[in-house]
Amino acid sequence: MDELKPRLAAALASHDLTAAAAHLAAAPPQEVAAALATLEPESSAVAFRLLPRHRALAVFEGLTPTAQHELVQLLGEDEVVAVFAGLDPDDRVGLLDELPAAVATRLLRQVDDDARAATAVVLGYPRGSVGRRMSPQFVDVRPEHTLREALDRVRERGHRSETIYTVPVVDDSRRLVGVVSLRDLLLHDPADAVADHLARPIVAHAEEDAEQAARRCVERRVLALPVVDGEDRLVGLLTVDDATRIVAAAGDEDAARAGGAEPLHRPYLLSSVRAITRTRVVWLLVLGLSAVLTVNVLELFEGTLAEHVVLALFIPLLTGIGGNTGSQAATTVTRALATGEASPRDLGRVAFKEMRTGLLLGAVLGSLGWAVASLVYSPSIGTVVGLTLVAVCTMAATVGGTTPLVARAAGVDPAVVSTPFITTFCDATGLLVYFTIARAVLGL
Template sequence: MKGMMLAADELGFKDWLAETEPHMLAHALDHASSEDRTQAMRALSAQRADRIFGLLEPVNQLDVLQSVDERTRRRLLHEMEPDDRARMLSDLPVAIGEALLQELTPDERATTRTLLDYPKHSAGRIMSPEFVRLTPGMTVSDALEAIRSGQKRAETVFLMPVADDDMRLLGTVDLAQIVLASPDMRIADLAGRDVPAVSVLDDQEKIARLMKSADLMIVPVVEEQDRLVGIITFDDAMEVLDFEEGEDFARSGATEPVGRPYLSVPVLRLVRARMVWLSVLAVAASLTVNVLNAFEATLESVVTLALFIPLLIGIGGNAGAQSATTIVRALAVSDVVPRDALRIAWLETRTGFVMGLGIATFAMILLSILFDPSIALVVSLTLVFICTLAALVGSLMPVAARVLSIDPAVFSAPFVTTVVDASGLLIYFMVARAVMGV
């Protein structure tokens, strides 16, 4: 917000509000205080306020709605895209969401409820039910007239679905085709099936990755019997990917995603997001304590072995985290699937072995100079085993999670590190017993 106030001082507050690019202005307002955000929204023209409001984070949209007068609140709600409105309402307590729904017109309320009735992570939640639908019997001239009359409420007209009178999807046609075609040419002759349709119940992330990989601006959304009910646009798909990647990033750090801007998150919500996994990891870490306790006599006879415990569990944990992070990402972008488990295991095992061999060779040379050769041999052999095991465990745990329908990010760096710590110590002491006879 400091940058916002500096900009306002230089240009004049109203000039800054009028001249700043919408996405940049929305970003600034998302990071502003509630009072400054409200002041800015009140100073904007109605048309620009509607545009900026739609770009704010849902939690900040609610803050604005609660601070403006009833007339402005109704206008802002009315001008929102149906899918954006549903996204905001889905994040609110039921009572507040229901109160805001009552301020919509009957048609808007029905449309929004329809979207909210779909499962949370389904295509139906992010689709836009407002689009220009062309029919196969239309001429190009008819289609242009339909576009002119429907473009105000439609989310996009760059690519439009073609459906019959029963709303059965027949294909799509893009605006460039229509503009370049002869006025009396029929839409049926222009429509193609190059753009795949998706089911209203399909997973959002799957659709978003399809759109990104195939470079699709929109995809039609259908129900049973290919009945057209909406479209998903590229910008909505990218929001899904941002959200999913944020979830994966949070869970890779052993915390739950909070789903809202950081500075707007209450302390107790942050504690709740982190405490559960911290407790799970604490329980898992007890394995390490048990291993140390079991080999207490070994440590007492060769105290020097204790010096290398932090080194070994650190390298093993990092090797496992590297592998887990790589496979979580590969699963997310569909580079690999669970049936590739054996190939993944073989590749990561070899990778871990070669890494361990390289580190062990360096360790053997250095430790032989500073310590007893038997200590150097124990540490070096352990490094080879730990790196190999860590890479294998780190690669297979996310795959197993996917098979069990658990988010693979859950079994990422911290969890893998904890498991590898305990197993690495077990390997260390077993190698010490074998080499040194302790």
Template sequence: MATLNVAEVVHELGRLGATDRAVAFRLLAKDRAVEVFEDLDPALQAELVASLHGHAAAIFAALDPDDRAALLDEVPAGVARRLLAALPPDEHAATTALLGYPEDSAGRRMSPEVVAVPVGTTVGDTIAQVRAAGDDAETVYVVPVVADGRRVRGVVSLRRLVLTDPATPVDAVMSPATTVRATDDAEHAANVVRDGGFVGVPVVDGEDRLVGVLTVDDAMRVLEAEDDEDSARTGGAEPLRRPYLSVSVLGLVRSRVVWLLMLIVAASLTVGVQSYFEDELAQVVALALFVPLLIGTGGNAGSQAATTVVRASAVGDVRTGDVARVVGREMLTGLLLGLTLATVGVGPAMLVAGPAIGLVLALTVVAVCTLATTVGSSVPLLAKRVGIDPAIVSAPFISTFVDTTGLIVYFSIAKAVLGI
């Protein structure tokens, strides 16, 4: 691994089993090992800590406080206590301060090691402070400017400092500060960093006092983890939270089995609907031919709408207050999709089963597509409004719900049109 850069080493370690990973990691030089360890997923870090024994404390101490906090969430309580106890007093205080914030908050992901200067400081003195404290700070590319009580008044970029006369007061060249609160949701804070194109954003407490900085690299990690979680749950599984090849087969089973069991229970409703309309199916057997087609079409339409809305919600394109607008757009979209599919499919259906069945199928496709996109767009936003992760109630559950209601619509239209 001597010829690989840090990112490549991290990638290769994620492909190894636990024993081989520990052996390979021990072969790394100390400084390189710390760099690699910082970039590993917390779950893999926890496994390595268990195998490093006496070396674990030294590597733990070399991490930034926010990386330590993430690792401590993964290791047993006894190991966490030992690692914390081995830290110098100032590093111990910085790490435990982060652990005091909620697990998914910006405070848990920020770095408390930040260079800040008081209002009135000259640009020259600011640059001197950056040079003096830069090695210990998470970032020096953006410097918060604070008033009494460390209340943030603005920020100044390193570029602006370098290009400005050293005698100029820093508050004369600072920009208005975009801040996030330490108690804000980490995903929201990360979106602020990404959407604003910031290198870092000051993090403040409830009284607007500076407590840290959320850097762009940490923000991107938060968004990547959230995207992985949404993708997994949209597909009906729990996120792995680690490289695929480092997960055991039993781990893969655990990530999926609970969802499959719940979906089996939900799918039993479809069986119940078919059983209820058993007499109608017996009278017009041709109706059964199109059940898989309708179930698939409705489920796919609902999944498309749900996936689109969940993604739009995740990136801030739509909010919970936009439910009416989103549902209206998706209802019209579903209607037009249904009309298109019905127009294309009614001819073949009539040739196979006759004009009456073709009419039933056409009306049902229009109704099911409209229903599916309406449900698929509204449920994620309503779930988010009541504090439930939209991905949990997205594609798999919506597909199952639409399957059941779609069959009810199908057989109800068939009874009305065919008189059975």
């Protein structure tokens, strides 16, 4: 992409469409899609029109739903319908979710009945579920089939399936009983029964969270994850390429939210100032309102500050360490939740582990704070700072570690609540602890 993008951009800027078409023809579809995503929408649409129809579909599938939406707005209706009809059902649904309702309805009306029916299956599941991201087009076989019969079935129906490398095996009621790989169909005795080569499948339930199912698919290194309904009937497959895209998108979202912002849906340099502002302003408003609590705490201890002004010098240090300690714990546990290493039922274990971790961190930082503050000011001030660091680190780590688990149990994205909640809690509560210890130690 590093080579294609400047060459393609230069050709389009000079209106040399012949050269642009040559550059596009020489690059694989994935590289073309990555290059188009970094161009201005108008230039991207011009380049897309230079692609042959069969390559245009592969490139379009490689774009993000937001980039697809922008391209659809600039292409002619016939071009859009041709591309839309060629997409896999799950990719069609991803695009429909981005489009205005009127446009989505018009597109659905213009595809054939089979495509419309397959798309309707995926649309029937909730947003965010794996059913919404699966492909309902697959080749299945029966346990009693021979490998030869199963392979013939793959040859007959495989062109309509998104993947043929993992073949689900179902009974007469369409309940999933196992999977067989294409490798087994090709390499073993064709007279063998499929039942003799069954592998136990790793499955996902259609209404399960798509990110959790996708991570399971990627981590277990399976080419496709069978998706079943509440009665274990096979309804679709989640392919590894779709799972990888889901995990990557979730990682981008979590990283943005951990920094107190929403993810950008376009490359940074192509995003408008208004769009970037919109992703950040909500969190800044939340954090700004939470600062009112900190001000109220300072007002409560105004007299204490008046008697020992030096205490004010350590407020940024203590609130900063408390917030960072809580954020570190929250980030670690959020990651553990995402990878399946922890779950809400582990709340007690996580709280105990983070409490001990925070206590050890507090002991190290508190000892250093006590030594510095005692040397520069007085042993009593050093004692206040040291004890506060121990208490704040212990409290912040415990709260930071348990907040993602509580959020997940409540059905809320842990990345959404962790940063603002922990910042607010650590600032306000840390100051309460600080001034309480100061009054006790200094006899105020």
